[in-house]
Amino acid sequence: MRHRVRGRKLKRTASHRAALLKNLSAALIKAKRIKTTLAKAKELRTFVEPLITKARVGDLHSHKQIMDLIKDKDTVKELMSNVIPTVGDRPGGYTRVVKLGRRLGDAAEMAMIELVDFNEVANAKAAANKEKKSAKAESKKKKNEVEDANVVEETTSK
Amino acid sequence: MPNPKRKMSKTRRDKRRTHYKATAPSMGTCSNCGELKLTHHACSSCGYYNGRSMFIPKN
Numbered sequence: 272m273r274h275r276v277r278g279r280k281l282k283r284t285a286s287h288r289a290a291l292l293k294n295l296s297a298a299l300i301k302a303k304r305i306k307t308t309l310a311k312a313k314e315l316r317t318f319v320e321p322l323i324t325k326a327r328v329g330d331l332h333s334h335k336q337i338m339d340l341i342k343d344k345d346t347v348k349e350l351m352s353n354v355i356p357t358v359g360d361r362p363g364g365y366t367r368v369v370k371l372g373r374r375l376g377d378a379a380e381m382a383m384i385e386l387v388d389f390n391e392v393a394n395a396k397a398a399a400n401k402e403k404k405s406a407k408a409e410s411k412k413k414k415n416e417v418e419d420a421n422v423v424e425e426t427t428s429k
Numbered sequence: 430m431p432n433p434k435r436k437m438s439k440t441r442r443d444k445r446r447t448h449y450k451a452t453a454p455s456m457g458t459c460s461n462c463g464e465l466k467l468t469h470h471a472c473s474s475c476g477y478y479n480g481r482s483m484f485i486p487k488n
């Protein structure tokens with residue numbers, strides 16, 4: 272039976288796997304966007320996302336817990352001073368995985384994993400779309416108000 | 430040990446293999462540049478996915 276079996280082994284021993292996830296998450300925090308295989312990218316999500324959530328607590332204890340997970344001082348510093356303020360109060364879902372196609376050589380499915388709040392191109396576009404939407408909604412509201420006003424006038428004139 | 434009684438003829442072997450086929454990957458056109466791209470993947474020529482630019486391609 273394979274009831275409730277979670278996660279990928281990635282063909283590694285437990286210690287090798289733990290080291291891999293640490294290294295990948297350090298790379299992601301430093302570079303904000305990394306290219307890796309799809310399986311590793313998906314597995315990395317389950318490692319970094321709780322880590323970022325933990326980092327948002329921001330007290331000494333959480334700081335030490337994170338230091339215990341990523342052994343690199345500079346990376347933890349970057350996480351605390353740069354990543355956490357940018358993430359803000361996003362309720363989880365800090366990362367995005369986009370498939371990139373197969374790698375030459377071993378035909379492995381490749382993917383890009385990035386911190387959502389650091390993708391300036393996508394975020395600028397999303398903000399523009401939001402503005403457009405809100406502008407549209409406002410103009411619609413105004414139109415309705417004008418129509419309502421007309422109706423009121425008509426009824427009063429009668 | 431049990432063994433096949435007869436040699437499999439070339440015809441029989443090849444008939445079996447008529448069903449061994451490769452399937453073409455599902456492709457679509459990129460909404461940004463119109464280039465052919467793999468579905469559910471970022472466009473390899475312009476880096477767009479889901480109507481948004483995800484990255485700038487290197488070349």
